[in-house]
Amino acid sequence: MKTFAIISEFNPLHNGHKYLLEKSKKILKNYTSLSLMSGDFVQRGDPSIIDKFPRAKSAMDIGFDMIIEMPIHISLQAAEFFARGSIILLDKIGIDYLCFGIENLEADEFLEKSYLLIEKNDELEKLTKENLINKSYAKARYDSIAFLLDDDRFISANNILAFEYIRSINDIKSKIKVLPIKRISSLNKDDDLRENFISSSSAIRKNILGDYKDHLPIYSYNMIENFKKSYNFANYNYFYGLFKFLLLIANKDMTNIIGYEEGIDNYLKKIANGEKSISSFLEKSTTNRFTTSRIKRLMLNYILENTQNFNDFDINFYKVLAFNKKSESILKNPNLNSFLCKNDRKNLSESDKIILDKMVEASNLFSLATDRALNTDYKNKVIKL
Template sequence: MRTVGIVVEYNPMHNGHLYHLQQSKKCASADAVVAVMSGHFLQRGEPALADKWARTEMALANGVDLVLELPVSYSVQPAEWFAYGSVATLQATGVIDALCFGSEQGDLRPIEQAVAALVKEPIGFARRLREELKSGRSYPAAYACAAGRALIDGATEDSKKGAPLHSAEAAIGTDMDWIAQPNNSLGLHYMLALRRLQSDIEPFTIGRQQAGYHDANVSDHPIASATALRRLWAETGSVQACAPYIPQPTLQILERDTADGRAPMGWDRFVRELLYRLHMLSPEALAQHLEVTEGLEHRIKHALQHLREPSVESLLNELKTKRYTRTKLQRTLTHILLHHDKFHFGPDAIAQGPSYIRVLGFSAQGQMLLKRMKKRAELPVVLSVNRENAGLGGVSGLPADTRATAVYANAFAPWNTRAAFRDYYEAPRRI
């Protein structure tokens, strides 16, 4: 059974995601699809629109065979570590033959050229990255500039050894802005992770169709970005407005969870708890949290004095600068909300990769794949949390995932104490 892996958030699953899923299976000539999916908190530092079990149902109903959870220690991270955790999870299953990701580039060749130059961090790369950051560039833009310089330097060194000098235009261009595009950035880091893990998984990429990652508006085309759909839902107050852009199973699941008070989830459901922590923690305590750097703790304390309303949007408006992207600030606030400190959740702590594989759901074919995985997997396979496995991975492992579930469930309306402990009794979804 040839199997392709994909990395998803499905926030929510829409027609573009369905296209990616179908094309991934086709281009990889795969019989089955395994998705690594973020749990309750996402890479851009946002709470998921619907909980991880609802989004697992969306995935299974639309053709995914096996859904695995990306631990929260990786799901709320910059592209490098989000990608590393995702690829390491797929690698550890022992059953993945291919990886297919979406990209704005739609072509593996320039990504492979960039990987070849960056897989062993070039001399001076870190210094150039720091210089670009000091100049006021955002991290994605700074990384793109430093990467471009590394590629040019690499081509120059090759020419000294007798190889033909490829101009930037002949290779991938002196303009490396393409790396700063969200899906290209993730794709580059997926490929870097495959190389660093010495993986035999074969990579494929599919060009993003119609809507861009950040496109905030829908059109008459049936594919719209998740950003546009969340905005449309918020503006209209009805998930029905999203119906032309999402598969029918997604619509039905969202309607059910909306009726039950479990969707749509957003930052404003967490604002009181977040503001409480920001007020109670000293600047020194804030500085211990992941991604609180360069005096950001003082900027946060100052921003609290100028809030016009108790909303995360208002807080972000006070915090943002040219240097700090909205995504960076949202991730920082998520780390503070979830108690993610630099020691347990920083690069040194997560560099070894995940320590377990959490199964959220499977189809009939996925069940057969799961049987194979249990025999081949390099890590423990977790179907539900219990006394024996509850401590897997230490502070940044399963305990962090169960805490994230509790924090997320505390924002449900109406509140239900049982929902906070779903990791302990919720069986994997089956279709």
């Protein structure tokens, strides 16, 4: 069986995602399709617009064969570590191809530039380190890449993440092949809905209380509208309250948390002590050095106690959210444990149990913020189509 994967957030799942899957299937005929999807929190450091279960169902409805939940400590990291953790897991699952969207460049040119950057990795790392003065890591990386390529068309969040996938595949000597597919119409950063109904996730989230129906497959739209009727969208002030309690009152140590940098705890304490709302806190704390997304990821990792040593864990399980008959053979992989129900926990190593428990804790944190029932990971059955 041949398999391709798309690393996703589907926040929410929209027509652009459907296009990416359809294009991948057209090229990789008869391959089993798998998505490694962020759970209830995404890489920007935000709670997902709706929870992982209806997002997984929407993905199956547009044609995926299996949806696997990304471990929470991978979801809440910068592009380099997000990519590396994802690729290591997909390599163990044994996928043949990784498909992803790119912007501004055709696939051949994108790959040529990506492999050139890999060849110049030492120069890239040196330049990035030099550029870190008064810049965020992301900005330092972007500037270094643009300088080495003498071309700023490569610089977009999607392209950089795609490059990190390729670099991780190269670093771990994986046999995974890559299939870049150029995005059509809307770019990832666009905030406006497009007339051709291929709009970015950001634009759809911005208009989630308005007229956005035609920009999503009908299954995805219905899932969002059903979520609205049953739950609340997560208010980030809820997480900010927890963060302030832990930082200012409990004085909980931050030094081993994913995303920590020396001195950032004291810096954030001073600001949090005087700011009542999350919006004012983020406005005051965001700098050239610390991006808003980095601060939000750190806040959530701090609340969830996601520690830096999790990156060293050898993860040997995957948590299934949905699957169909075509993908059942993936479950027979002798090198990995599949997690489909609570009883499967007994088969996991101690370190894998820690990672699983953190995923469940993150799900419960999302539940508290949205009025969803607790322990849905154990109460909701895996979707089988």
